[in-house]
Amino acid sequence: MLHMVAKLHYVEEMAQVDIARRLKLSTATVSRMLQKARSLGIVKIEVMDLVAPNEVAEELAELLGLKGVAVAETVSPGMVGALAAPLADLLKEAGFASGSVVGIGWGRAIREVISAGLPRLGGVTVVPLNGGLQQSAAHFQINEFVRQAAEQMGGEPRFLHAPYVSSPELRAAFLADSGVNDTVSLWDKLDCAIVGVGLPHPINPPEASAATASEKALTEAVGDVIRHYFDHDGKTVSWEGEERMIAASREQLGRARLSIAVAASPEKAAGLIGAVRSGMVNAIVTDTATAQAIISMLMPSRG
Template sequence: MRDRLALPSEGPRFSPQLLYTAATLYYVEDATQAEIADRLGTSRATVSRLLSEARRLGIVKIEVIEPVETDTAALAGRVAEALGLTAVHLSTVPAVAAATPGAALAPAAAAALAQAGLTHGDVLIVSSGRTVFEVAQASLPALPGVRVTPTVGGQDDPNAWYQTNEITRMVAAKIGGSPTFLYAPALPGPDLHGRLLEDDSVRRVTHLWEQARCALLGVGAPPATRRSIPAFVPIHAVATAVGDICNHFFDRDGNDVPFPGDDRLIATSPELLRRIPVGIAVAGGPEKVAAIAAGARAGYFNQLVTDVPTAQALLTLGVTGART
């Protein structure tokens, strides 16, 4: 007997809605053809024809993509050469695909720290920033006795990733190190600035900066694209910046972009960052590409932790190495 659902020969043999229902059950809900036949009150042979017709009419589109093997070691080497860095550590998990970008980069960041050669008494300085904050919550290598201190003073912002002392505490706890906190605002007023630099607790931190063997640094995205920047930074003053590291803003060429009062920053200077033997920047995502390239060009760091898509984007950008 002719199937009641069949349409005239000049048109589709089945109704579009029936084709859609069968395709949804099979391709989306993973029902078997036998289960679909039971639910639709028809035979398995008819279900097979429904699925074939759905594909023929474009209701179902199947895309077969040939896998492309990414040689991460070769890619890391190419990016390191292009940026003038000593090492690039790649995560195969895209930062933008993770709920917390720093968590996606954390294993690669942990590997970079493990390879930094830090021993008891060495100094590790850590910056603020969401990515570093999220890395600090993940598994990090055991580095017993390493001293950890912030790169920048406290910032008047409710977001946890601006609280450098808290990030310092978390990193120290993860690695089994000892924290030294910085009890000073990132940008004090003119009168307070001079007094803070003479304060024993602040001088203890600035002395550790001079001894730092390793830095773990976040890279800020262009100010115009961010949900927040430090309250003491007038956004109009840094409109030409593509990013910042430790509240030092820079343009696409890696040149400083000053803002009012930046001479009072309680933070590691660009000159000091350039002298640190192992400077590890941790950043990923399309909005960070220009900032990473410019920060490397300016010599703020000599190692990079990022993901494969960001690394590929950096090569596409046509970056050049750090200034000499």
């Protein structure tokens, strides 16, 4: 049925209301089926880029002073896994190998690139960059991301069985646990961090962020990296709860040889700029459309 609906709409150019009438469905059902057909890869919409990804990558690196950048052809919504290949190239070029500590964040982009596959590096230690949430959503399962990433890289996983935020007393108790401390101590030894960049809460669906009321009130924030929020200039935007987080600090992320933000959405252009300016990110893996949106923000006369 999905294939039929997709073919009627995209090949025969039939309007959704006419498809609904022919198949005795509601237009809302037809719309959902078309969205599902795209997410499953039954339908692929390609927009040809006007510039080569490597040209955009060079300009992006120069404008933001990045240590690493990889740009793929523009990806379709829900197909962020296409960034796995350029991410793999960046990791291999950096020469991470036995003894390197690789930190993994959470979020949809991180989930997608890990699902698509990371390169075999051999002997690396893979560690979560923050504690977990009591949420069933797939993009919050950070220990599972670590397990998969370590398996793909041929490394050793270290898990963190602690909440990402709790009371001051519970935080202290968790950090006093030897198992938790062994993992958390690796944040001072990060060679690489792979993180997503969150959207501002006014345009981010609640189910995508599971944000607290304090976080949702951060109207000046353009994004976050593992719940460390910042404005367009990279300045810290504090929230009630940040000091109670069990997560790698801004400084620990900034000291990593390569701290890579993975994102593909022009909506995240401001967030990516802020993440780099904050010092938490020094490398970007993205697509051409997002890269061009970043360049347009940095050089408005170009737009």
